[in-house]
Amino acid sequence: MVLGSRRGLWFAVLGTVLAVVALPAYADGPTPPPPASVTDVNRSLEELQAEAAAVQADFAKATIAYTNALKAAQTAEATAKKAEASATVSKNKAETERHQLGLLTAQAYQMGIPTVMGTESMLWSLAPIAENLQEIADRQTAITQLGSTQVAQYRTAMAAANEADRLTADATGKRAAANEAAAKAKELSQQVQQKAAFAASAMEGQAADLDGASELSKQLQLARNQQALVRWQTYLTELSTAKVSPPAAAVLKNPAKLPAGLKPLTRRGAPVAGVATMAAAGRTVRVLSAETIRAVNQAFSLLGKPYGVAATGPDKYGCLGAARVAWQPYTTLPNLVGKVYPDYQAVPTSQIEPGDLLVMGSKSLGLVHIGVALDNGEMIASDEAKGSVVVTAVPDNLYAALRPTLGAPVKPQVAPAAASDAVDFRCGNTATSYNIGSGAWTWPLADGTYDIGTPFGQAGPMWATGFHTGQDFVAAVGTPVHAVTAGVVRVEHPAWAGNLVRIDHGNGLETLYAHLSKIDVADGQQVTAGQRIGAVGTEGNSTGPHLHFEVHLGGEPVNPMPFLATGSASMGWGGYSNGMIPASKLCGIASGHMLRCDAAAAYQQLATAYRAHFGNTLCITDSYRSYASQVDLYARKPSLAALPGTSNHGWGVAVDLCGGIEKYGTAEYQWMKAHAPAFGWVHPQWADQGGSREEPWHWEFGKPPSA
Structure with missing residues (x-):
């Protein structure tokens, strides 16, 4: 991640934002281009998401004040x-x-x-x-x-x-x-x-842009896939031109016993097992094993195949599916990512080569995702957020790299076990919802000591991920930084952050605090909400004093503002932000109402059962809410509506019902309480009679009992 010091990159309608709310002088971001026209339909999905995140950051700060x-x-x-x-x-x-x-x-x-x-x-x-x-x-x-x-x-x-x-x-x-x-x-x-x-x-005009932006994002992904394939084909051509016949994996296993003509490949002065080099026409060519080349070729052949939970092909592929198929028939990977880790020799992440199995996860979360390594810091993997097998950047939560051609590990490798109450994450995306619990949740900087800087999601070429993965808080050097909630500290010093405090809060939730001028906690220390952990600085790749703050769920960065604004948040799906889901990705249910497709299918089943019992159609008043409609509702009913960008309506997994259900104690309400959970629809505790906000009409789609 490369950070800058100038004003954030605001797109399209956010050119107007600058006239209303000026960004501070320092923010993580490249030099902005001239503002785009509001009629520019070529904005990418990522740009639209960045606009929503920026508006949300400003609106949330004003609301909290x-x-x-x-x-x-x-x-x-x-x-x-x-x-x-x-x-x-x-x-x-x-x-x-x-x-x-x-x-x-x-x-x-x-x-x-x-x-x-x-x-x-x-x-x-x-x-x-x-x-x-x-x-x-x-x-x-x-x-x-x-x-x-x-x-x-x-x-x-x-x-x-x-x-x-x-x-x-x-x-x-x-x-x-x-x-x-x-x-x-x-x-x-x-x-x-x-x-x-x-x-x-x-946000009013964005609804019409979302479908086009979604298609543009798809085209950008296809371009990335193609660029990676061209690079791989260039390598294969180089081997062919040098008349190199890739040897069997067994030949390359021991760098000290390579056949004549081959020399060890070294990384940081250390020989790399399973790979070699060869001099040809005055050049040094990297030599991968025949089995590795075959695996990478097969992985490329899967690009674009649809994502499917736990699917192993040939039509859909889940988290493990693409990697499993890529390495067959040389080896058959176990059916769980956690079981792959003990079976194949791990190699240092500094020695990652194409074909390696990259496993993602953490000690508290377990291992949840796997990809096939490429050059250029990329991998091929099934990605729920993209809805298919894609070329993507190796994520920050890389746990280990495994090389199947080296066989079983020399020393036992024990995979981390997920906590018993860990959230169910899917590859390339976070769980549908996540609640941080009843514990305290505070802001990382005291009110009045900072200005809002570059928002989460801002696109830019200076970031390895292609977008800003955190929320910046511009403040003077030395301003105290606090843990937002309780957890265990890990101190790191990556080049981009200089001084970084990472706090593991359990269940796959982490927070990161970067560019610190001072660290006041020790590695492994348990901290509480609000405890001072360091001070604002400008260390690492930063040209102005600020705190770069991130929230990770399952290793994936998510928008921190909903957490800071409410202390809990339902997180996204399919790569879309709350209230920013294209209509083409939603499914209709009744009277123009739309939901996430799995929620819609479950709703239809619930409605059928309801009609069979009462003889009436299930009455609905509200379903998916765009970000703009959430803001409008909040402005009219701030005591009832959720802060925009945090509502489960914005994820397409909540409905407001009528026809008697909107009153506690009615036959219709009691029937819903007794039968709706069987279809995956529940009445949240906060909405129960006596809860923090009584709303008998509000129902949310969660995990079906069988899941």
Whole structure:
């Protein structure tokens, strides 16, 4: 990943964003081209996704600022009311004590004490009283006793009055603070409304572009496939021109015992087993085994084949399927990725060569994905996000490289076991949904210490992945950086990040904090949410101080903003962002409503069962929501709607129902509670009666019981 220091690359409608919300001076991104026309239909899917992510980042920040201000205003209002109540009680008490002093003064007057107490003003001036009482103290004991009582009462009344004045002043100050907080909340509320209107307008035209962008993305993938094939064919031509006949794998297994004419291939000074070199026409040619070349050729022949969960061909291929077919008949890989790792010799990642098996995963997640290595940092693999077997970059969660031609490992290799509650991930994509749990989730930088920089998903040639894999927070060097939630630290120093803290939160969830000027935690340390882990810097490939923050699910980078904004998020599928799914990728159900196709099929089965029981059509009011429609709904119903970009409606896996289901306790609602889960549709706990947000009408598609 190569990082820059200039303003982010904003496409099409986001040219307008710059006029509304200026990006900070430093951000991860290349120099931007001139803004594209809003009528430019040649924007790629990745560009459209970047636009949505940028709008979402700005909208989420404004919304969170408003939410915090609203909470502060509510707290200040409660504090002011409490102070005003205390001041009122104290004032009443002071009046009571003053009244009592008046009675004592009147009594002294009636007893004929020589004093000037007859006026109201003398209630608060005891000096003359004290002198006159002292003059007659030796003559009249009763009068002396009355005077002493009057002095004590004066002191009590004065203390009560002073306390009343103090509390009144305190209440006045707190009322002013409450009014100021309320005014700030109102101002931020108006900003949110303005940003909501802008976001809805900015995204309005994208729905029509999505199908075209999806097709463009497909064409770009085909071009990448073709470029990789050309590079491979160039290598094969080089072998043919040099009249090299690829030897059997057994011949190349030991670099110290190669036949005449072949020399060991070295990487970083170390010989590479299973590969050799040969001098031909003044050039050094890399020599792969015949079995390896055959495997890579077979892998290329699978490009474009549709993805299918656990499929092994010939029509569809799952995570393991393409690699398994590529290496047959030389060897038959086990039927699970985790079982492949113990059976074949691992090689250093610095020695990866074409044909190697690349396994992806982590200690907490297990091994979940496998590909066939190519040159140029690429591999051939089944990819659910792309919907087919494709050429793709080797992902960041590469766990190991295996070389089938070297046979069984010299030392035992034990695959990491997934945690018992690990999320079910699929190759090339994350699970349909993921909830970070009930634990605390905070922002990596304190409010007011940063500006939003380059957003997740921004396209650009300077990133190895082709897009920005994190969210940047521009801040001064030394600004404290905090863990967003609890986990175990791993400290790394890759060239692109300089100083990097990676925190494993379990179940396939990781967060990354890059370019740090200082690291305050140790490798293997357990940290809690909000704990300081380092400080903002500009280390690595960065030309300005900022925090580059990433969230990974199953090793795949995902947009951090939904996590930061809500503390939990349902993650995407098929390579599309929330609310940014082309209509061609959705399936209709009824009355123009659409869902993700597996959710739609399950909904139709549920609707059939519902009709059989009630004789009525299952009533539906809402299904898939575009990002623009989510923003519009949030602007109208912020207390009910999810933050745009986080709603399960935006993934096409949620519906709002009617016809009686929208009320707790009805026969229709009770039937749904009892029978909908059998079809994979559930009523989330938060929407239950007594939940955090009661919505009897809201239902979500999850895993069927048999899955």
